[in-house]
Amino acid sequence: MCPFVDIEQITDASIDEYVECPVDSKLLNAKFQSLDYDNCENVLYQREERQKNHRQLLKQQFARWVVMCFIGIFTAIIACSIDIAIHRLSTVKYSLLKSYFDETMKTSYLFIPVLLWIAWNSGFVLIAAILVAYGEPVAAGSGIPQIKCFLNGVMIPHVVRLFTLFCKVVGVVLSVVGGLAIGKEGPMIHSGAVVAAGISQGRSSTFRRDFKIFTYFRTDTEKRDFVSGGAAAGVSAAFGAPVGGVLFSLEEGASFWNQALTWRIFFASMMSTFTLNMIQSYIHGVPWQLSYPGLLNFGQFSDISYTGAEIPIYLVMAVVGGLLGALFNHINLKLCIFRKRHIRTPLGQVLEAVLVAAMTAVAAFLLIYFVEDCQALGKDPIVHPLQMYCLDGQYSSMAAIWFQTPEQSVKSLFHDPPDSYRPLTVALFGIVYFLLATWTYGLSVPSGLFIPCLLTGAAWGRLIGISVRGVFPDAEWANPGKFALVGAAAQLGGVVRMTISLTVILIEATGSISFGFPIMIVLMVAKWVGDLFNEGLYDIHVKLAGVPILPWEPPHLTSNIMxxxxxxxxxxxxxxxxxxxxxxxxxxxxxxxxxxxxxxxxxxxxxxxxxxxxxxxxxxxxSQLIVLLKNKAFTDPTTGIRGSNRLTLDHFREIYPRFPKIEQIHIxxxxxxxxxxxxxxxxxxxxxxxxxxxxxxxxxxxxxxxxxxxxxxxxxxxxxxxxxxxxxxxxxxxxxxxxxxxxxxxxxxx
Amino acid sequence: MCPFVDIEQITDASIDEYVECPVDSKLLNAKFQSLDYDNCENVLYQREERQKNHRQLLKQQFARWVVMCFIGIFTAIIACSIDIAIHRLSTVKYSLLKSYFDETMKTSYLFIPVLLWIAWNSGFVLIAAILVAYGEPVAAGSGIPQIKCFLNGVMIPHVVRLFTLFCKVVGVVLSVVGGLAIGKEGPMIHSGAVVAAGISQGRSSTFRRDFKIFTYFRTDTEKRDFVSGGAAAGVSAAFGAPVGGVLFSLEEGASFWNQALTWRIFFASMMSTFTLNMIQSYIHGVPWQLSYPGLLNFGQFSDISYTGAEIPIYLVMAVVGGLLGALFNHINLKLCIFRKRHIRTPLGQVLEAVLVAAMTAVAAFLLIYFVEDCQALGKDPIVHPLQMYCLDGQYSSMAAIWFQTPEQSVKSLFHDPPDSYRPLTVALFGIVYFLLATWTYGLSVPSGLFIPCLLTGAAWGRLIGISVRGVFPDAEWANPGKFALVGAAAQLGGVVRMTISLTVILIEATGSISFGFPIMIVLMVAKWVGDLFNEGLYDIHVKLAGVPILPWEPPHLTSNIMxxxxxxxxxxxxxxxxxxxxxxxxxxxxxxxxxxxxxxxxxxxxxxxxxxxxxxxxxxxxSQLIVLLKNKAFTDPTTGIRGSNRLTLDHFREIYPRFPKIEQIHIxxxxxxxxxxxxxxxxxxxxxxxxxxxxxxxxxxxxxxxxxxxxxxxxxxxxxxxxxxxxxxxxxxxxxxxxxxxxxxxxxxx
Structure with missing residues (x-):
């Protein structure tokens, strides 16, 4: 199933309609409710406002800052937990696999570690898929499209519930450990948004608890502001990019740039980075060093520089990134439509996810088995070096890419010494990973999109880097790792097509201002090229789900529509x-x-x-009428008896946002x-x-x-x-x- | 005179009113016209829109990108010219002064170089002040408040004229060379805005030329979009901060974040950085090296790091910055009010500017003369080392700060080896510079605010750094240069109170992502502290001029005003x-x-x-009525004869934005x-x-x-x-x- 199509909403009739529809993203789903970011300034509101004084105003302002502070802290804690869990479990997985491989290598029992690998992947992904497919379907995917819709003003059911958070967090850990071609960054951003909604509303509908605090914040407008902060905190934690986080929120929230709010969002972002930094420094045994600002650590690129002569190469790479991104989006769209038509039960979704997990292991094994790329141990810090058929003192380079989390692989491709990989290795790895990633995004598991894009791009970028180095063997600037970074940026830009926020996120994540200019150019050109063919992947998924999202500008040529x-x-x-x-x-x-x-x-x-x-x-x-009916706020005209005292805004806040249906009210x-x-x-x-x-x-x-x-x-x-x-x-x-x-x-x- | 109060607007009556008014920024000037960012979709517009097809749409889109490209290029060229002119003239000035000082040091004719210094300063500033006071008063000050008003929707007369640009560019060069405590960054941003308005409108009213191109862009909305791009390009050129430039425009333009426009503004920013980089690389003899992205070069801080233990010190510094910033704003406000009351003629303004220029030279000389701080030559690259009363092989550290442009002084305080200055030197320098800067901003010369704030902050920041080093002599992190950077950020944050854009600008200008977090915290706290006392200096000047600017949010406690x-x-x-x-x-x-x-x-x-x-x-x-009257678009009811053919939008565009007055139309x-x-x-x-x-x-x-x-x-x-x-x-x-x-x-x- 494609992300955030509620399974209950798909009936046979609608599927048929869908099948008949020539292009599949041309329907709007009438079921999505809008959020209302315009306050209703009725008499009750006026009365409350009139009673407000300077002191209360200050109190509310202060509460907003406090809530933002906690949003930052909790988002960072959750992000850290995800990171640690993935790190620990992956270490166990690859150590185990390595020892089995090493043992059975010289025998004919090589099928044992392969089966173990398949079983491990399938097992973890099975649980993740069950959690999502049977538990909370909205937890599938990266969560970024859903947050985008929320900030745009469309309510995606269950998107900011605590149970969704649970499924998302556990699911993404299991899926990454299950070896899928996914990242944990998107889910971290979604987690931030859920945390924000939870804290700011002072209650949880999953636990049916209402702490009766911050009731003033129970409006769509206030909630959106906090969710913006949560999303920013999520970006900040995931990439160590507080500024990028703020920009991400503003870019998606779009119509409400406002200095005071921006400042608060920034505060949430910074609290998040700071908390994360503290925890990570503590874990790494250097408390107070504060040298771990983000989770997605691309390593230091501080020595990186470039000359004008490289710019043409980068432009070519940007075009390649745009084309590959458009191809990625095209294939993924077709796959999603296929899924929508043919894989409609939770069971089917779970089975598909398990199949992909198993296939990932098989593909990785086949690559390791058939591609012979032996490198001498020692030049490069490999955590789980696998000897395979290499000589003693050597390791299989292909195995080294696979025997770590995708994030670590990105780092390896960026920073490993120039000759760590044969061209064939990165080429084949890139192709296989590209295909796996297109297949994976849209499965019924939580799955971030950033890392697979970066990894694919890093692979073909490094390939180009190796070629450039072949042409200019003595050029100091021909460092394959730098080209891997450019390729990663191009691929990501080609797929997601985000603009300035992505640029800042990448610059913050690589810690390299001096290389910022090439990254900007590459992202811009990749977007231009990709936009010739289709839209960004998030937009494609939003449209596929029929969400009535409003774009940035009115559609062209509509001035004569009244x-x-x-x-x-x-x-x-x-x-x-x-x-x-x-x-x-x-x-x-x-x-x-x-x-x-x-x-x-x-x-x-x-x-x-x-x-x-x-x-x-x-x-x-x-919803107002429902509250009036529920509280019997009416008068009997014959007797003149009033059914209820006059309502206050608190009556409305009490049941916000889950108002009962009219059928549930007895009249x-x-x-x-x-x-x-x-x-x-x-x-x-x-x-x-x-x-x-x-x-x-x-x-x-x-x-x-x-x-x-x-x-x-x-x-x-x-x-x-x-x-x-x-x-x-x-x-x-x-x-x-x-x-x-x-x-x-x-x-x-x- | 305070920036952008038109002298003709100040009458005796208003001054009296002003004098009687208890607090001085409590008046709105009714003379300021608003801009209209809402398109008038009348029948003519509808007709034009209906005739548009996909092709024309593309053409217009393309034209927008082309215009943005040229805005970036020309802004960079102007910024570069300013930079080069200042650099060349300053070199001449300080070489000359140094040789005179060196010659007369041992004699009793020391008054000769001092008089020369005063004469040089006064002469240059005299021309700058005449250009501004008699030529174009709106060219005074940094230009940032004016651009802010323009983007907010208030038309400041003449603000985007070519003659203003001329006065601004020439004036800022002369003022900086004249030794005033000012920077060139604000004027560069203003220049970018003028360039943008000029190119996008395809004509110049200064030269009375109309190239009849881009007539479609002759609306307030389109013009604003381009001016945003120009301001961003200006920031980008001045600080080498393309992302910061975009944020600056968005923060000030506020209500129109829009992805397509953001992307174009970003493009203008990048073209600006790129052009500048090309020119600078060429000038420095390394064409194509592209290693000079910005003009305000703080030097590399790449090796900078921090630990949690430093954070409390930074927080204290942030509080100091906020307090000093508030003090700066307070003094400057009082001075501006004094000026408004007592220095009302252009002649008075010119004389005051010359007085300040002379005083700057005198103060500098007295400091150099009385403060004995001799350092050994060689550890530190001083361009114009002045021996004064030091031993041979030594130079006066105080003279070293003064004998260069303020921008170079900032760099020196950031990067000079730990023991380059005695505490007394930086303390006295900081106090004097603080006072000079408060006096200078608001003079009738083009004057940026960034550099004086940074320099003052760097001085007291370095002082704190020296103290910290005294307490922890062995601590590797106790590098006075780093504390100078923190102090500079705190002071600037305390004065201007900009938020996220300033953060990004500072991070981009220092090229140090890893130190971004302390900078963010410091800026945030400095703003908080400063906001307790007064507003940012730009806002103070906007209010003082009585500009009807609309803040970010509706004023509090106004819900009951209908x-x-x-x-x-x-x-x-x-x-x-x-x-x-x-x-x-x-x-x-x-x-x-x-x-x-x-x-x-x-x-x-x-x-x-x-x-x-x-x-x-x-x-x-x-303005529409004026155009109708001018074109005689009316019918004689008795004869039924129509005075003119039906008008098209081109009739309106032709005289936009300078519509004649009703008195100028003969009826x-x-x-x-x-x-x-x-x-x-x-x-x-x-x-x-x-x-x-x-x-x-x-x-x-x-x-x-x-x-x-x-x-x-x-x-x-x-x-x-x-x-x-x-x-x-x-x-x-x-x-x-x-x-x-x-x-x-x-x-x-x-």
Whole structure:
């Protein structure tokens, strides 16, 4: 299964629809709910705000900093735990395998370590896949697309739950130890986001505990701010890149750059790096040295430099990276579509994951067995040197790449002495790893994308480096490790197509400012080249899942599309005083989340054009209505008895964000005749647009303010429609080969 | 005179008002025009957009990249020229002075070199001050506040003119060579912005040339995008910090983070670094080595490391930096207010600048004369070693700091061997330089703020470093140069209070990722401490000039302020068909820039509450009306003869952005009876808010979309007021000592 398609959402009907659809990322899934980043400033809110003074303001500000601090600390602790667990288990695995290989090498029982290897991989991956497929499907994949969607304003169910965190953390450890071609960085970022959501909301729905702290932060807006901090802390811990982390959050959160928030996100990032640094320094026996800022350690490139003559080579490598990245994305997309069609049960998903794990072991063994690349021991610190068929005092270079975690392999390709690998070794390794990685991303296990891309790129980059060294044998700059770094950047840039944040992350992770310029150029060109063919892999997966994500800018050539075409209509409206029965009926029938509240005036006799929609007075959301019904906040018109005292914002915060469904609320027949006064609860000043507003203007309003609904009114301020995120996300401008121009996506209601 | 207060704007009345005003930054200057970052999507625009196809879109996109490329290249060339000119002239200056000092040292004619020094300083600064005070007052100061205002949406007159660039470039060279305590970095950033505005608009109003290219980019929005790129390119050239440049632009441009634009800004930044690197490598005789990425070269800190035990010392230094920064800002503010009151003529400004230049020479000489700090020649590469009263083979350490550009002094304090300075030398130098720098910033010369802050900080930082070394004489980490770097960061952070962009700029400029974490902590703490007392210096100057800048977030405690209180009313409106005479009269009387266009329907008899304002149909701006009048786009109702063919957008672009005044347009009495149909030209779908919309909501709309006007309507969509940037900027929440809480600024119409 592809990441974050909820299995329950895929019905047979929808799959058929999918199969018939010519291109597969042309559907929007109507099931995804939007988040609302526009505060509802109703009477209750106004009242609370009016009572606020300078002191309370300071207290809230302080609480925000404290929460960010803890987010940083806990994210770092989790990231560290993942790292340590992987390190320990991998050491056990490769020591064991090495001893078996060494023992059986001279006999005919070589199949024993191979089987052991296959069994080890399959066993660990089996547990990881079961956790994900049966436990929490949203824990699959890297988590970055999901966080991207969350920050963009789409709620992916369960994405910030504690149980998801558990599955993700345990799953990624098992999967990496199970030898899959994946990294742990994406899952660390996702972990940061979950930690942030958990701490800031002061409760956990997995444990059904509510600590009643920070209730003020229980709005979509505040939660998003903290999740941004968590994601940044995750990046910071994973790559030792606090600045890159902030940029990552800002780039994805997009529409809300704000100095105070940026500063807090930065604080979370720094706390994360600092905590990690402390723990790692302690573990390495040098407490207080603080020389371990990040987990993804590419080693020092401080002696690296470059001359203008190398730039053309880098440009060629960037083009190669862009092409290979586009190819990677293309193959992965096809595989995901295949999976969606044919591997639809959790069992199937688990079996596929186990198959890939076994295949990885087999492929590695075959490469080690057939590629003869013997290097003298000693020049290079190999942890588990395997002799295989080499002479005494030598080790198999191919085995050395495989007998460590992918992250260590990246480091080896970057830093090993120039002649550590024969060209054939890195070439074959690169091809096999590329294919394994395309197959792996999208499996039902937690899996980061960075490391496999970097490793593939490092392999072909080193190959180019070896060739360059062959052409210029005496050139000091022709260091294969440097070309491996360029290749890694090109490949990663070609696959994920992130921009400035990725650049900063790579610069921080390599610790090399002086080499920053070539890395930037390579990332930019790789993105350009890749963009000619398809989109970044994260975007592909987001679209494949039909998430109504809003891009950065309004689609091109849409200025002549007006609100009247975009909006949903007719729209269900409520009167300012509405009977409970009507509310209940509407909520059961109409699936919208927001409703205009109107004033039905008598049509003026000299204005025959007036419709009966009513003048807009405000908007109210489904969740607000649910809370009103649940708390019986209505009046019996016959007796005048009020069912409940007036509600406060705390009533709404209490059940945020998991509001019950209308079917779960019991309303008696007698209550149905009661009347709810919506005025104190509705948003009395919603943003509106006229029916002749163009799509780009609506888009900017939506994107800039993080709206969930936008009421469309005519020139008399009468409600004629409502625009939601999905109405906007339907329009998409494609500029890739095969499908140029504006297109309108269909909704799938599976 | 303080930067960017136009001298003509200061009248006696306003000064008096100013004097009476208890605190001086509590006035908004009504003269500043806003920029409009919301495109007017009128019928003409719609028509043009409809005719666009995929090919044209590509062409425009391509043009954007080309323009960004040239912005980067030209900015780098200008930055390089400034650098080279300063370097050459300074070398001449100090060689000359040294030879005179050496000659006269043993005689009683020591006054000769001192007078020469004073004369040199005064002479150069005299020309710089004349250029600025009589030529272009807006070229004074660093330029960063002005660019900040521009990106925020306020037009500072002349800020992106070519003549301003000329004054700035020549002025900054002369001022630095004239020995003032200033840097060249701020002016370089300003230069980048001017270059960007010039290239993107394809014309120059200084030379009255219009190349008729890129006319499509003649809107405030497009211009802003390019100016962002130019500012980034400037930062990139000045500090060798391409990523920092992008962040600087984004941090100031704030509300428009957008991936495609970010990517283009990044491209401009990189082109700038690359060009600069090429030129510098060529000049240094190693073409293609590409080892000179930036002009502000702090030298390599690659061997720098730190341990946890140092963190507390850094924290203390950060607090000191914050306190000293706040003190710096306080003194500078008082001085600026003094200047505003008492030094109001260009002549006075020129004389003050010359006085400061002379005083700088005198102070330097006195320090050199009285402080005896002799060091052995040879350990440290001094360019102009001055023996003074030292023994043969020695040089005066105090003279060594003064006998070079401030930038080189920073480098010396960072990198000179531990015992190069006696504590007294750096202490006295630090105090004197601090005072000189506070006096200098705000003079009528182009003057960057970064270098004086860094130098002051480096001085007291090194002092602390020397002390630490005294306490831990054997500790390897107790390197005074490292503490100088920390002090420099703390001082700069304490003065300017920029956040993440500054961090990245400093990290890129020092080339030291591994030391990034302490720098971040120090900047953060210095900002916190400084913020307790006052604001960053740029913000102080912006407020002092009364610029209606919109901060990041709505002011606190304003949720209960409604649109009806914020808005200007009554508001002048136009009918959809309006007589020329009325339009001309309104434009002459009413100073607003935007007007609602309304439809006066007959009030419905059963709705007695209806006012006579009319239903909103659109908005039209003063500049649009001017273009209509200028092109006689009206119809004679009696004859039906149309005065002009229908206008296209090109008519508007042609005179953008310098629209004539209404007084400059000749309208005959006969024409006054004609009728203009505003419908094709007005913005038919303006953003609106209801009268009960809270200030924070209006603020978010304004800030998020870069609006210039926002029409306030009642529940019947009748126009009741208009909100402008100034209406919003009036509300300010102060949290500093002495003035806590929300305050409402007054407008000054001087």
């Amino acid at each position: 609100a009247s075409e975009v909006m949903s209509h007719p729209v269900t409206t409520f009167d300012m005083n509405e009977t409970v029965g009507h509310v209940v009926n509407v909520l059961k029938k109409d699936l919208h989340e927001g409703f205009p509240v109107v004033d039905h005036i008598n049509p003026a006799p000299n204005q025959p054009g007036r419709s009966t929609f009513g003048l807009l007075r405000g908007t109210i959301t489904r 008696t027949e007698r209550e149905k005749a009661c009347v709810i006064n919506l005025v104190p609860y509705m948003n009395p000043a919603p943003y509106t647009v006229f029916d002749n507003t163009s799509l780009p203007r609506i888009f900017k309003l939506f994107r800039g303010l993080g709206l969930r609904h936008l009421v469309v009114v005519d020139k008399n301020n009468e409600v004629i429609g409502i625009v939601t995120r999905k109405d906007l996300a339907r329009y998409r401008f494609e500029s890739h080969k095969g499908s140029k121009g504006l297109e309108e996506l269909q909704m799938s209601f599976n | 649109a009806s209180e914020v808005m200007s009313h009554p508001v002048t409106t136009f009918d959809m068909n309006e007589t020329v005479g009325h339009v001309v009269n309104v434009l002459k009387k009413d100073l607003h820039e935007g007007f609602p266009v309304v439809d006066h329907i007959n009030p419905a008899p059963n709705q007695p509450g209806r006012s006579t304002f009319g239903l909103l149909r659109g908005t039209i701006t003063r 005959t009495e006969r024409e006054k009876a004609c009728v203009i149909n505003l419908v094709p030209y007005m913005n038919p779908a303006p953003y609106t808010v209801f009268d009960n919309t809270s200030l924070p909501r209006i603020f978010k709309l304004f800030r998020g979309l870069g609006l210039r006007h926002l029409v306030v309507v009642d529940k019947n969509n009748e126009v009741i007021g208009i909100v402008t940037r100034k209406d919003l900027a009036r509300y300010r929440f102060e949290s500093h000592k002495g003035s806590k809480g929300l305050e409402e600024l007054q407008m000054s119409f001087n």
